[in-house]
Amino acid sequence: MIVATDVQAVFQHWLEHLASVRRLSPLTIEAYGRDLRQFFGFLTTHLGAPPSIAGLAALKPLDLRAFLSARRRDAIDNRTLMRQLAALRSFARYCEREGVVTLAAIAAVRGPKLTRNLPRPLTSAAAVAVTDVDSRAGDERPAWVLARDAAVLALLYGSGLRISEALSIRRKDAPVPGVGQVTVTGKGAKTRSAPVLPKVAALVGDYISQCPWTLPADGPLFVGVRGGPLSPRIIQLAMQNMRGALNLPETATPHALRHSFATHLLGGGADLRSIQELLGHASLSTTQGYTKIDAARLLTAYDSAHPRA
Structure with missing residues (x-):
């Protein structure tokens, strides 16, 4: 990774923060680090020089969109792009919180829409x-x-x-x-x-x-x-x-x-809050996906059994 010395130092401190404070998994930290290195590599070519703190501060939303477009040309799917954008935003939040630099361009760029695939339970x-x-x-x-x-x-x-x-x-x-x-x-x-x-x-x-x-x-x-x-x-x-x-x-x-x-518990009458605790979901919205699964199963049964379906 070719970057200015000041960026290298902040990058290392950010990775340490992810491990010691946010306690992310080693695989997530590895992926986030790889995402930032790819971004810095792109900026080196895009800007004509290794990025520095001052160079990062001067980034425009157009520069971020150019990076995402370049990744798309490499046949990267939307889910990977969203993860890369999440890594960039994490780095930007860290830089702002530590008083290093404000990277407004990163927050201004929206990621691609994802089609959420519902889990498919077994019978x-x-x-x-x-x-x-x-x-x-x-x-x-x-x-x-x-x-x-x-x-x-x-x-x-x-x-x-x-x-x-x-x-x-x-x-x-x-x-x-x-x-x-x-x-x-x-x-x-x-x-x-x-x-x-x-x-x-x-x-x-x-x-x-x-x-x-x-x-x-x-x-x-x-x-x-x-x-x-x-x-x-x-x-x-x-x-x-x-x-x-x-x-x-x-x-x-x-x-x-x-x-x-989760789906079989829901079908048996368990409430979502209890299922959320059993699964260890941090957000109830994650667990709510199972209501859609159960509704889909009921509609399938309805369509196959109702005489007017």
């Missing part, structure tokens, strides 16, 4: 089958690995966890039989307690009893075939195998189990 029968060990009959992998995968997927559906939350559970906090809840760390390093059904706890217990590796109390509950921390990719592949075995659609992903958890 109750499909979600249960995915978490059933018997559904894995004929799989040649070790029995303890099959038990592990079933336990992780059961936590996603039975407790509404994200993959990262399930894989962050420590052995000493394992939701084994007799334990009705588990504490997990979600987005923004926020912790919450999630309920654990007896059937889910039984699957976790089965996995622990079969696991050939010693699981230290402060170590991860779920481990890979070599005893190290389990990668989310392994669970995604396990779900992919289940799609083939159960003839499920491509939308049947591990995260779809979390959506299924």
Whole structure:
């Protein structure tokens, strides 16, 4: 990254702020840093010199729109453009708050509109089958690995966890039989307690009893075939195998189990506030997407069953 020394210093302080104060995930910080480097690289060509604080202060909305247009020519989709604009705005807010410079041009540019795709939950029968060990009959992998995968997927559906939350559970906090809840760390390093059904706890217990590796109390509950921390990719592949075995659609992903958890609770009469707390959503508007899912399901049933539909 070629920038003036003053910009380099502020850029580094901003990244440290994202990690220590805002407590963003390492992957988000990496993406935001990459976005700013691409922006600075564009400005070096666009302005004819590496950007300085004074150069950033003199930016016009037209310069920002030129950057977004350049990214579009690189076939970048709207969602990535929105993330890049979010990174720029975060940097601009930091600069203004710290008294470095006011970057009014960044705030003046609107991002592209996004089409929000509603999550596609599985049916109750499909979600249960995915978490059933018997559904894995004929799989040649070790029995303890099959038990592990079933336990992780059961936590996603039975407790509404994200993959990262399930894989962050420590052995000493394992939701084994007799334990009705588990504490997990979600987005923004926020912790919450999630309920654990007896059937889910039984699957976790089965996995622990079969696991050939010693699981230290402060170590991860779920481990890979070599005893190290389990990668989310392994669970995604396990779900992919289940799609083939159960003839499920491509939308049947591990995260779809979390959506299924929320949608099935809503269909059973749970209120949105309770579902919001169970999912760990910071905003109720995020949870409200499930009302649209349920309405769509009801309309589909209406259209297929009503004699005048």
